[in-house]
Amino acid sequence: MLTISELSAAYGPVRALDRVSFTAERGRVTAVLGANGAGKTTLLRTVSGLHRADGGTVELDGHRLDQVPADRMPGLGLAHVPEGRGVITELTVEENLRLGGLGRGRRVDGADLERVYELFPVLADRRAATAHVLSGGERQMLVIGRALMARPTMLLLDEPSLGLAPRIVGQIFELLRGLVESESLSVLLVEQNARSALSIAHRGVVLNLGRVVADDDAATLAADDQLRHAYLGF
Missing domain, CATH: 3.40.50.300 (P-loop containing nucleotide triphosphate hydrolases)
Known part of the structure; x- marks a missing residue:
């Protein structure tokens, strides 16, 4: 609470x-x-x-x-997703997600990634794409997924x-x-x-x-x- x-x-x-x-x-x-x-x-x-x-x-x-x-x-x-959908556009979807897991101070494993991909199937389809090609909605899903990688x-x-x-x-x-x-x-x-x-x-x-x-x-x-x-x- x-x-x-x-x-x-x-x-x-x-x-x-x-x-x-x-x-x-x-x-x-x-x-x-x-x-x-x-x-x-x-x-x-x-x-x-x-x-x-x-x-x-x-x-x-x-x-x-x-x-x-x-x-x-x-x-x-605690994880904070600020206004503005701030993804790192030069990195791939998966690289952006892995950065989120590092905030909890532990190694990111495949289970963390698969959990986010199950929640956001569109990110799974684009995991190797650089973030700059994502739509606004996809970027919002990515920043939420990145925050969830730390299991807040x-x-x-x-x-x-x-x-x-x-x-x-x-x-x-x-x-x-x-x-x-x-x-x-x-x-x-x-x-x-x-x-x-x-x-x-x-x-x-x-x-x-x-x-x-x-x-x-x-x-x-x-x-x-x-x-x-x-x-x-x-």
Whole structure:
């Protein structure tokens, strides 16, 4: 379980997170929602050690993360897929995947690769191709697969649907829900498309100007007309 308590972060004089507190339970999808500038990406960057917190704590399964360098996070079970589908285009699909396994500090074996290829058959078909030939959807699958190579217990995903066709978004979201149900993986999902995110999430947290304004099960948030119109845009 990921426990975030009174977490605050700033960029110079601008406070991006203001005493944010919530939990993301094991084996569930927790969606973090809100308008642009609400603090969603900063939240993930602070949890994963890419941005230093000004106060508060982050714990994963009882281990404090808020003072841990970003490069040690995979060894503690946390993987972060930032916005932007950052693959190394000069490397092959398989080489990109193998890099993900190195983050856990152990040798990558064939079972790790086959597990990802079973989840993403299109990557298996393109394993020897360089990543620059992949479509946007295939690159998103590759960065998720690369994160899964470290066998995390908590996966942070930032805007995985951005710029993708609805059909591809649906495939990726269904895969995430399946991973959570079959492997007890926890997912903290930042997503601008609130309707799609709530359709697969178990719980939702709504941010506004760096503060939590709602924290409830996904179905309750989706049914709250006032909340949806004020903060979620649907």
